[in-house]
Amino acid sequence: xxxxxxxxxxxxxxxxxxxxxxxxxxxxxxxxxxxxxxxxxxxxxxxxxxxxxxxxxxxxxxxxxxxxxxxxxxxxxxxxxxxxxxxxxxxxxxxxxxxxxxxxxxxxxxxxxxxxxxxxxxxxxxxxxxxxxxxxxxxxxxxxxxxxxxxxxxxxxxxxxxxxxxxxxxxxxxxxxxxxxxxxxxxxxxxxxxxxxxxxxxxxxxxxxxxxxxxxxxxxxxxxxxxxxxxxxxxxxxxxxxxxxxxxxxxxxxxxxxxxxxxxxxxxxxxxxxxxxxxxxxxxxxxxxxxxxxxxxxxxxxxxxxxxxxxxxxxxxxxxxxxxxxxxxxxxxxxxxxxxxxxxxxxxxxxxxxxxxxxxxxxxxxxxxxxxxxxxxxxxxx
Amino acid sequence: xxxxxxxxxxxxxxxxxxxxxxxxxxxxxxxxxxxxxxxxxxxxxxxxxxxxxxxxxxxxxxxxxxxxxxxxxxxxxxxxxxxxxxxxxxxxxxxxxxxxxxxxxxxxxxxxxxxxxxxxxxxxxxxxxxxxxxxxxxxxxxxxxxxxxxxxxxxxxxxxxxxxxxxxxxxxxxxxxxxxxxxxxxxxxxxxxxxxxxxxxxxxxxxxxxxxxxxxxxxxxxxxxxxxxxxxxxxxxxxxxxxxxxxxxxxxxxxxxxxxxxxxxxxxxxxxxxxxxxxxxxxxxxxxxxxxxxxxxxxxxxxxxxxxxxxxxxxxxxxxxxxxxxxxxxxxxxxxxxxxxxxxxxxxxxxxxxxxxxxxxxxxxxxxxxxxxxxxxxxxxx
Numbered sequence: 001x002x003x004x005x006x007x008x009x010x011x012x013x014x015x016x017x018x019x020x021x022x023x024x025x026x027x028x029x030x031x032x033x034x035x036x037x038x039x040x041x042x043x044x045x046x047x048x049x050x051x052x053x054x055x056x057x058x059x060x061x062x063x064x065x066x067x068x069x070x071x072x073x074x075x076x077x078x079x080x081x082x083x084x085x086x087x088x089x090x091x092x093x094x095x096x097x098x099x100x101x102x103x104x105x106x107x108x109x110x111x112x113x114x115x116x117x118x119x120x121x122x123x124x125x126x127x128x129x130x131x132x133x134x135x136x137x138x139x140x141x142x143x144x145x146x147x148x149x150x151x152x153x154x155x156x157x158x159x160x161x162x163x164x165x166x167x168x169x170x171x172x173x174x175x176x177x178x179x180x181x182x183x184x185x186x187x188x189x190x191x192x193x194x195x196x197x198x199x200x201x202x203x204x205x206x207x208x209x210x211x212x213x214x215x216x217x218x219x220x221x222x223x224x225x226x227x228x229x230x231x232x233x234x235x236x237x238x239x240x241x242x243x244x245x246x247x248x249x250x251x252x253x254x255x256x257x258x259x260x261x262x263x264x265x266x267x268x269x270x271x272x273x274x275x276x277x278x279x280x281x282x283x284x285x286x287x288x289x290x291x292x293x294x295x296x297x298x299x300x301x302x303x304x305x306x307x308x309x310x311x312x313x314x315x316x317x318x319x320x321x322x323x324x325x326x327x328x329x330x331x332x333x334x335x336x337x338x339x340x341x342x343x344x345x346x347x348x349x350x351x352x353x354x355x356x357x358x359x360x361x362x363x364x365x366x367x368x369x370x371x372x373x374x375x376x377x378x379x380x381x382x
Numbered sequence: 383x384x385x386x387x388x389x390x391x392x393x394x395x396x397x398x399x400x401x402x403x404x405x406x407x408x409x410x411x412x413x414x415x416x417x418x419x420x421x422x423x424x425x426x427x428x429x430x431x432x433x434x435x436x437x438x439x440x441x442x443x444x445x446x447x448x449x450x451x452x453x454x455x456x457x458x459x460x461x462x463x464x465x466x467x468x469x470x471x472x473x474x475x476x477x478x479x480x481x482x483x484x485x486x487x488x489x490x491x492x493x494x495x496x497x498x499x500x501x502x503x504x505x506x507x508x509x510x511x512x513x514x515x516x517x518x519x520x521x522x523x524x525x526x527x528x529x530x531x532x533x534x535x536x537x538x539x540x541x542x543x544x545x546x547x548x549x550x551x552x553x554x555x556x557x558x559x560x561x562x563x564x565x566x567x568x569x570x571x572x573x574x575x576x577x578x579x580x581x582x583x584x585x586x587x588x589x590x591x592x593x594x595x596x597x598x599x600x601x602x603x604x605x606x607x608x609x610x611x612x613x614x615x616x617x618x619x620x621x622x623x624x625x626x627x628x629x630x631x632x633x634x635x636x637x638x639x640x641x642x643x644x645x646x647x648x649x650x651x652x653x654x655x656x657x658x659x660x661x662x663x664x665x666x667x668x669x670x671x672x673x674x675x676x677x678x679x680x681x682x683x684x685x686x687x688x689x690x691x692x693x694x695x696x697x698x699x700x701x702x703x704x705x706x707x708x709x710x711x712x713x714x715x716x717x718x719x720x721x722x723x724x725x726x727x728x729x730x731x732x733x734x735x736x737x738x739x740x741x742x743x744x745x746x747x748x749x750x751x752x753x754x755x756x757x758x759x760x761x762x763x764x
Contacts, residue, residue, distance in 0.1 A: 333420065
């Protein structure tokens, strides 16, 4: 399902084939938390050339529920998105959003942040929910330990994650072999990725990588980063962990990150990314541009007739001025969120296209330095 | 600028030529309060075939200000809308939204609902602001009397409105003749419409119509309806007032209404309408369909795979189910507002297209009865 077509240093360009089409890597996946990328229609996503979108299992499990979505024919049909989808396992949101969590070997019990209702997420349940959602790529349930954690706590956590990985894979193979009563398989070609944890410890990352690879998945993710450590610690961890993963399989860095993070982690062998940053920051008026970060609410833009990013070809930049975007933000207009989101996603996805092109041309290092210059410039908002 | 091309009873089809293009009438104008039709981009508006949009002078005067918009080249350029625009005078919002209003012959002083800042709106000022906004059609400042009003109060009110109409026209002619210092004319071809008031009194409506027509405008509006009177009172007032207006000029019924109101008032000779109903109700989950009103939040739609309106060809109905729209509404997703708004505007504008086609074919009465059947059916939401 994955083929590396070009290499430039540790950076690689490739294609990931899924039941809903081919994804060119390195790829950034916009986050569609509740069955939609916030403020974007599917045609907006096609307009910004999104090739794969991430869905959050935790949110969809709670509302409207994976059973309801399975009865609708799966998440693709429900949300009107015909291109590839990846779903996370729900674990990260359980550990960050849900109330009254109790974890043991069996799984995690928690209460919904929406209405306090009690739920349980086991490794098998996380696999079943994603089978019902019918994403093209499903993730295993992992533990995201509370930080700071001692080495001992972190060691116990990666052991639990490894045991859960085995159970997730067994369940997936069971579903593939003949199904499980009560579980609707909405996508017969769903792949499953394992997740390596271990914080910023090279030893724990190595152990977790070995255990996860030993289980055998169609791809591997690096989880537990971008949770408060410095960029240097993150880059170092990616640099030591990525080579421990099978070179013929896709590598996904979860929850990362800034444009600079993307290029730095591609440089260390990462193929896939997701992050709420371009969408969430857009709704807060923060725009990513070829000239750095721009906070559109700033009064200096009130009479600025130039587009958000003069170098950008997105719908927002082709049609609207900074003055208008600032007005929409100040006036609290919904469409301000939509136009900002459209721009930020275009910027992210265009940056990924630039990265892919540069890898193919052998000019990745030049692209990387150029991106660094964009974001190390004196910001537009001192 | 206005040509009646077909008649069917009192209903008429025509073309209204403006500096930004030709508008086919009868027409419904989506309301773009703060320099945007809420939740819609200009390309969404083109997608639903909006031919003219209304801008609210009160809101734009307060924020971002007509001076700022004039420096951007006018409202069309500011909001990225290249088709016709009509602006109201700001009067209606001053009387419904602003705080601490005091009215005298000179004009109205009020405080902004946003920050309490003091403003004054005079007839001349209302003309100047709209000149700076550069709409294709500007409205005169009229008084919208508080209801209920005695006959004497209403008589005083239409007299004030008539005096203001004279001053508005004089100011407009002054602007056209050579301009006014400090006022930027953003649209050299701006038309100006007068407004007939008088509540539901035939006598007062007749007086107000005579006085307004005597001033001489490019078109005439009927104001002060859809403010609490019954539909029958409104239809009766339109029926007696419309024939008092020049048959060769466009007639605009302000702030109206439901789909049934539109067809009933076209039947009485109205050419133009605006109303927040399709956009505001969309954001509250209420959809207008060929089968009547549908409240998308209703639990009965949770597993309904049919489109909002099976007879509709809009983007929303071609791609999404009631189940999905309900999920977006319940989850509070922005894009639910956008998809609902897109559908409602499509429904309204498609209804107007149906009305125009029927007038041309001489089948208006049949169309009118058919629309009545849609909305008198047992609602989808008992």
